[in-house]
Amino acid sequence: MPLSLTKRGLMLLMRAIGFFIGLFGIAARAFDFPLRHCGSRITQPTSEPLLLLSGVQLAKLIRRRKVKCIDVINTYIDRIKEVNPMINAIVKDRFEAAQQEALAVDKRLSEEQEDEATLEKKWPFLGVPLTVKEAFELHGMPNSSGLVNRRNVVSKSDAIVVALLKQAGAIPLGVTNCSELCMWYESSNNVYGRTNNPYDVQCIVGGSSGGEGCALAAACSVIGVGSDIGGSIRMPAFFNGIFGHKPTSGVVSNEGQFPVAMGAQEEFQCTGPMCRYAEDVEPMLRVMAGPGVHKLKLDKKVPAQKIKFYWMEHDGGSLLVSRVDEELLQAQKKVVRHLETVLGASVQHVKLRQMKYSYQIWVTMMSTKNHDGMETVKLQELLGDHGKPVWPLWELMKWVLGMSTHTFPSIGLGLLEPVLKYDSQTCAKYEELRHLQCPGLACDSVPTWPE
Structure with a gap:
């Protein structure tokens, strides 16, 4: 499927946006003398x-009453206070509420004599520290998704997935940063x-x-x-x-998250677990899926x-995509050898x-109606809340003068939006790729490659 001139221009412009952002990052690092020479990186x-x-x-130790829930929560709070000034991952905390909830857990365990199996079934994540992407509703916490127009929006309820984790015993410590409108691969915005x-x-x-990824990696959650x-x-x-x-x-x-996916975006958007330890993925998914677990x-x-x-090593050789780093290729080959030999x-x-x-297909599908004919919400409207x-x-002109409240990536995506129209040829290619994929790919098959 040859690329049209419009599509070529679109792809090149997207690459240009990424290039300029990288250029600004290099310039910022070059002038960041205090951090580079006087402080730890x-x-x-x-x-x-x-x-x-x-x-x-952690939940097992708390259920067995070998560790106080309040001690766990206080330890995580201390860690956040120690490193968050450097990483800016948690943008709003709820420490006092979390401490009160931890004390309630300890009180319940001291008064009730239920066996561990019963407690595990009722509260699989009893007393476990949790952080939530700011784009999700968490009662009493901001829900701006990095949009300046929404900086004063405060959630009055919990997103369904947040409510399920709280019902499972998890204790939220706060909300974490994201890109403006969750539409870029860097978590930066003009709110936080x-x-x-x-x-x-x-x-x-x-x-x-x-x-969220940063908070977990830094042991803040x-x-x-x-x-x-x-x-x-x-x-992340x-x-x-x-x-x-x-x-x-x-x-x-x-x-319970903003922005709300509409049109074909509904099929692509998924809420999922993030964690520091692999053994938490499956039990988290059980809780977060709720009735969908069946x-x-x-x-x-x-x-x-x-x-x-x-x-496979790469996407097939597109000229508009950076080469996969050699270290990633070697790591992938190690995984292949492990799967085969071990x-x-x-x-x-x-x-x-x-x-x-694939990128051309994804961009087109982001502006496509769903099977019910529902259209996506235009980015220009989302930027205006x-x-x-x-x-x-x-x-863009305001941004050049330092007067815009929006980030450069959001402005760039807004400029490209008129080009991202329904393309029957691209959509047909999407369906072809879905059904082709790997030979015989079914329920017992797993495709993997560097993303």
């Missing part, structure tokens, strides 16, 4: 035992500023759930809530070295030897030439 590692346990392990990577504060954390429409869980997980999972569409409720087969044992793995799994190398159109639409060209 890495957050202080922790050796505190309570900060080095998974959510599952930029979140910095805990392993090097001059590096970014990915987006749009980057604040142990489990968290993120959302993903085009890598917003997966990229990669950038920060944590675990993130984008579930199957329709399994976990998206209700769509999964989490209790079915699946021997690795019966799974077919397909792997687990005895079937691993097959594939080349999907159509994959080089459903009030008077924002004129991107005017905002």
Whole structure:
């Protein structure tokens, strides 16, 4: 499927936006002398035992009354106060409320004599510290999604997924940063500023759930809530070295977050778990899925030897995509060898030439109606918070003069929006790629490649 001149221009402009943002980052680092020469670029590692346990392990200790819930919460609060000034991951805390909830847990455990199995069934994450992406509603917390027009919006209720985790015993410590309208791969906005990577504060954390990924990596939290429409869980997980999972569409409720996905975006947007330890992913998904858990087969044992793995190194050679780093390729090959030699799994190398159109397909689908004919909400309207639409060209001129309240990526995406129209040829390519993918790809198969 050859690219039209319009599409070529679109792709090149998107690359140009990324280039200029990188250029600004280099300039900022060049002039950031105090940080480079007088301060540490890495957050202080922790050796505190309570900060080095998974959510599952913490809940078990609390249920067994071997650890006080208030001690766990206070330890995490102290950690946040220590490192958050460097990383700017948690943008609004609820420490006092969390402490009161922790004391209530300890009181309940001292008064009730229920056995551990009963407690685990009722509260699988009893007393476990939780952070939530600011785009989700958490009662009493801001819900701006980095949009200046919404900086005074305060949630009056909990998003469904947040309510489910609280019902499971988790205690929210606060909300974490994201990109403006959750539409970019860096977690920076004009409400809260930029979140910095805990392993090097001059590096970014990915987006749009980057604040969540950063908080987890820096031991400011142990489990968290993120959302993903085009890598917003997966990229922060990669950038920060944590675990993130984008579930199957329709399994976990998206209700209670801003902006609301409409049109074909509904199929792409997924709410999912983010955590520091792999053993928390599956139990988190069980809780977060709620009634949607019946769509999964989490209790079915699946021997690795019966799974077919397909792997590829890159997207097929698109000229508009950066080469995959050699270290990533070597890491992927190590995984392949492990699957084959240690687990005895079937691993097959594939080349999907159509994959080089994946970004073009994704961009088109973001502006496509869904099966019911519902259209997506225009970015210009979202930037105006459903009030008077924002004129991107005017905002660009204001941005050059330092007068715009919007970030450069949002303005750039707004400028591109008129080009992102329904394209029947691209949509047909999307359906073809969905059905083609890897030969024989089914319920017993897993495709994997650097994203």
